[in-house]
Amino acid sequence: MRVIEKGSIVIKDNIILKISKTEELDRNFTAKKIIDAKSKIVMPGFINSHTHIPMSYFRGLADDLPLQEWLNNYIWPTESRFLSEEFVYDASLYGTAELVKNGIVLFNDMYFFGKQTALAATKVGIRAIVGEGVLDYPFASYTKPKQMIDYAIRQHKEFADNELIDFAIAPHSIYVCKTKTLRLAAESARNNNMLLHIHVAETEKEIKDCIKHHKKRPIHYLNDIGFLGDNVIIAHGTWVDEEEQKIIQEKNASVVICTESELKLASGFAPIKEYLQNKVNVCLGTDGVASNNNLSILEEMDFIAKLHKSINQDPAMLPASKVVKMATINSAKALHKYSEIGSLEMGKKADIILIEKNILEIVPMYNVFSHLVYTINSNAVRDVIINGKLVMENRKLINVDEDELIERAKYYKSKILEI
Numbered sequence: 001m002r003v004i005e006k007g008s009i010v011i012k013d014n015i016i017l018k019i020s021k022t023e024e025l026d027r028n029f030t031a032k033k034i035i036d037a038k039s040k041i042v043m044p045g046f047i048n049s050h051t052h053i054p055m056s057y058f059r060g061l062a063d064d065l066p067l068q069e070w071l072n073n074y075i076w077p078t079e080s081r082f083l084s085e086e087f088v089y090d091a092s093l094y095g096t097a098e099l100v101k102n103g104i105v106l107f108n109d110m111y112f113f114g115k116q117t118a119l120a121a122t123k124v125g126i127r128a129i130v131g132e133g134v135l136d137y138p139f140a141s142y143t144k145p146k147q148m149i150d151y152a153i154r155q156h157k158e159f160a161d162n163e164l165i166d167f168a169i170a171p172h173s174i175y176v177c178k179t180k181t182l183r184l185a186a187e188s189a190r191n192n193n194m195l196l197h198i199h200v201a202e203t204e205k206e207i208k209d210c211i212k213h214h215k216k217r218p219i220h221y222l223n224d225i226g227f228l229g230d231n232v233i234i235a236h237g238t239w240v241d242e243e244e245q246k247i248i249q250e251k252n253a254s255v256v257i258c259t260e261s262e263l264k265l266a267s268g269f270a271p272i273k274e275y276l277q278n279k280v281n282v283c284l285g286t287d288g289v290a291s292n293n294n295l296s297i298l299e300e301m302d303f304i305a306k307l308h309k310s311i312n313q314d315p316a317m318l319p320a321s322k323v324v325k326m327a328t329i330n331s332a333k334a335l336h337k338y339s340e341i342g343s344l345e346m347g348k349k350a351d352i353i354l355i356e357k358n359i360l361e362i363v364p365m366y367n368v369f370s371h372l373v374y375t376i377n378s379n380a381v382r383d384v385i386i387n388g389k390l391v392m393e394n395r396k397l398i399n400v401d402e403d404e405l406i407e408r409a410k411y412y413k414s415k416i417l418e419i
């Protein structure tokens, strides 16, 4: 969390070779390309730890509805009629471009036809952990959950040499996966050194249903069937009691809070204060744009800080620097990328964003962490470097044509309206 004034960073290939005062580095290094960051905040890129990127074209399709009604009557029927590899690729290209524009260097996704998302992410130049969704009923081109798990394992092997991409197994939730499916997913993930990504305890209804069917709360249930471990990413964790939090901490699993989505779907307020007291690793995600409706981690930072200060009637709670960690290093920890990204350190991968500070709404800046949480929005993110390569320069995406993406999104809108 140290702030270096008048500093420079030397990048060699994809690695941060040196960080120091500009004077010193100017004396000792020459570079093929020099990026002038005098008016910029230079920081580790944000990590979005829970997304459904191929849902990009569903933004604003249906809003203002309870979660189950939203899923059952709008999202799932549209998806089941619409999904194809081509659709997932196009929507992923759009969504990953949008992530980069929000200063995000890595996202942890959950969806279907993951290979297409991986290909789109590679084209845009962003890191992805692509979680292949697993459900107990036929979906996309699958009829059985084992096919979905096997697909994830196959892709995990196929993309092993791609530095930007990892695959994960992503059982959607305990309410659409039987115990047998969850056990198979957990076992398969562990045997193949993969992450497990699941929605848990998002709504109060989920807790009641879990108690009815399994006679216990979701985290106890997952623990008892051997699901929990340090490779588990729990999305939401809104209705988790203290005893369950202690289990999450003991098992070294992580929780991704998606404040805007949870607020919009009125799912409840995550027990952040208790999570922090119980030393649970908490990080941030946006969820999909169908329920957020944007991919801004800077907004998540603002929302989580203000909401929980207010709920706890404690303005000292969640200081800005802690929130910045949730959006960077905590996520890197959760996603097993701690040794590679999440902070600017010599030897780590060069995943760096530059934020303009010389603009009207940002000047004067007394404390960079305060500004990141309460003042700055994604439009101030000017440059994004991922794995040592510029993928956005002065807000222009390097590897994709933004106008083409916009035209394609309009085309899909007309197709979706036809169904």
Ligand SMILES: [Zn+2]
Pocket (backbone or CB within 6 Å): 050, 051, 052, 199, 235, 287, 288
């Ligand atoms: Zn989700």
